[in-house]
Amino acid sequence: MKQPKFRNMEEFAAASGISRPTVSKYFNDPDSVRPSTRNRIEAALEKYDYRPNMFAMNQNRKLTKNIGIVVPYLADPFFAEIARNLQERCILAGFQPTLFSAHGKQAFENDILDSLRSLKPAGVLMAPLGRRNSDRSEIEKFCKDVPTILFDSNIDGVGEAFVGSDNVSFVSQTVDYLTRTGESPCFFEMTEPANPNAFKRHDAYLAKMEQLGLEPHLIRVEGQGWDFERVGYLGGLSVLDKGLLPTRTVLCSNDRLAIGFLAACYERGVRVGHGVENGLRVASHDDHPYARYTCPALTTAAHDYEVVSRRAVESLFELIESGGSLGQRKETLVTPRLVLRASA
Amino acid sequence: MKQPKFRNMEEFAAASGISRPTVSKYFNDPDSVRPSTRNRIEAALEKYDYRPNMFAMNQNRKLTKNIGIVVPYLADPFFAEIARNLQERCILAGFQPTLFSAHGKQAFENDILDSLRSLKPAGVLMAPLGRRNSDRSEIEKFCKDVPTILFDSNIDGVGEAFVGSDNVSFVSQTVDYLTRTGESPCFFEMTEPANPNAFKRHDAYLAKMEQLGLEPHLIRVEGQGWDFERVGYLGGLSVLDKGLLPTRTVLCSNDRLAIGFLAACYERGVRVGHGVENGLRVASHDDHPYARYTCPALTTAAHDYEVVSRRAVESLFELIESGGSLGQRKETLVTPRLVLRASA
């Protein structure tokens, strides 16, 4: 059984036989004290179980050990997964990450920026709602105050760096694959996407088709918000019922749309799959955690979650160590990899 | 354009013509000052844009406005959805929620408790990893220090109250429905579930079958961790290939298992659906956000997210207002509702 807790650092320092400023230094950075004293402090820590008051700690520190992680929509498993990854890396580096989700709404995103300011974070990792949905001027102001790395979705010139997957490569790989193995695809997308990467993929599809000397076909379905599966499902039903598919190969802008589209195909009895007689081929982008459990399993281009999150955190630490400015805004694009499954 | 920010409350108070202690009172509880002075402060707030330093604020306050929300696994859309719901409610009530995920690991869960202590939260909403996976004694100690409401998964006697869905009712409804519309189901589950509700559902299945005078059949598949879809998929393949299904009606312990199982059925060409010739019927529990996009769409019993989150937050506020103890530990079980789709 451990000693009753101390009321403050003074008492703990006394009990461990070290002066308070040294203990304070230790908590700020354990490596900043001599190994022998570090051991003594850690021995006392084992014995007595004391934790500094984080409010008092952060009040006067120029730089806290807090890190903010902001995602646009946490109920999207893609963001849940990458947020988990980022959090773990921050903790391992001795920081204390706090997770925020804008839940798809600009008002929340702005509220989060306010909350973040009062956290006085050493740095922020932010995946914004995107160019069209974020309040650019607010985010810009925020990035002037707080060292911020954008990830997943870029806003030109905002933040000290950007790390994300290469949307052009996503589309290029899938279109290439589909074209080589059969008919080239039409592109299934939302008319008003919530996800900003959708625009880049749209452009990349048109460019790639032009490069290949092929005629592009866009299938644009109605719907807004973040309920992509629903949009893909309803749009899919409508497209199938009206016979609007210009090709038998469909490339969806993202996996969540594809999940809905495949559900629509199943419901209408439309067969889907690579090598399926008279079947549709369906492919997509992201490698959503559920992409391998669709029917049939989804051929898609996969984010390299591991590399994206590692690079983002590395960039942030570099930024923090540099004192808040990197001089040059750096954009890192991680190359996705094609994952072949049964759907195309 | 707003004034350059003030360095502290003193300056803001001076600029707004109110004394600092009164301003302090206002930030602690806007209703504790006279309406006329409240208006004056809020007018100044509009004009000058000042926010109190949250670290200095919380340092001496006995009770902060912080609320901790802890879930076992944020990448599970069920928890993502309910966390979102809880967060919104807390914000509306003027609290500042902070979200934590244990990522399925006991060590993380314990770390979170430590972080929470130093947040000095007014209260905590916690969905623990569960009786078998949580460190009961640690959570118990924590609940003694911090007013805590458990939700989703109960640990007997721990916390001031529990709010969750009624697992018995889940199973009772699905078994009843399946039995009335055809053959009664076998029960598809994991041998070592990560999710504690699985045990309750297991027991409820056996009890229900006994009550109906029917013979229960358990199909228990190997696998551990939180990758339920994978477990359901691999287990499904194995069961189908070995012809181990005792009945043509399968009730899965939860939707994520069912998603994997349905993928296995699809891959093996096993037809599934209500009214499908020679088809399997598959049903489940939770109404996972993706349950309507499986192939076929999943018949399931649905959590009432809305009610569970509302009740949990209500209980917490009651607990906070009562000063940290309700006297009697209250357990609230919300009744799920059957959602009929194509799979059964």
Place this chain on the structure above:
DNA sequence: ATAAAATTTTTACGCGCGATAATTTTTGAA
């Protein structure tokens, strides 16, 4: 109008820790 009640102002202290400067001790190399 006057007394009583409610609210605000004034004044002052303390919280727990970060930070600094001056002093003393320890370390490690010559």
Place this chain on the structure above:
DNA sequence: TTCAAAAATTATCGCGCGTAAAAATTTTAT
């Protein structure tokens, strides 16, 4: 052993705000 560099100690402030008590003011009731 000697001495300079490195580290720890002592002493002392200040941060921004909560909080408490007493005095002054405003509001409400009579």
